[in-house]
């Protein structure tokens with residue numbers, strides 16, 4: 001029993017977890033899972049049996065690659081940008097094997113895998129389920145956990161990270177609900193990044 005995961009998803013999480021203990025993927029996955037559930041509350045017509053298993057399994061492929069390459073796979077100066085595509089292929093392969101072993105009733109494996117394969121590199125949505133999965137994945141970047149993690153990956157300050165999210169990631173969200181949630185998280189992130197400086201702001205007094 002867990003108050004965090006839907007009962008159906010517990011075996012999927014347990015199968016994904018051993019693959020996720022690199023680059024904070026385990027925590028990223030759990031935060032995206034809850035963001036996915038929040039998006040599904042706004043969109044009850046979208047099939048959670050596709051969205052949530054896809055979120056839990058989407059990044060399992062990263063672990064296949066050497067740790068030193070993972071650190072340089074994303075960001076403005078990425079040395080191994082090809083891993084962006086390679087990790088999707090490996091995630092789809094591992095997720096298929098795990099989901100076929102588990103056989104969860106109601107979970108359409110082919111539809112889940114189609115979403116995982118291309119979750120980062122395919123810009124357009126295949127379906128409403130795909131759109132919610134992609135938005136849940138990206139929304140993590142706007143959370144405090146995401147801003148801190150990206151700051152380490154990119155060597156960027158919180159101010160630089162939130163500015164980058166606003167310019168480059170916010171426009172790529174696919175749903176209105178996702179954009180709205182991103183705006184709210186961004187407001188919090190910008191406030192946190194600028195809080196001390198703004199609290200200490202001293203005006204120039206007029207003569």
Ligand SMILES: [Fe+2]
Nearest residue numbers: 058059119120
């Ligand atoms: Fe990914």
Ligand SMILES: [Fe+2]
Nearest residue numbers: 028058059137
């Ligand atoms: Fe991800």
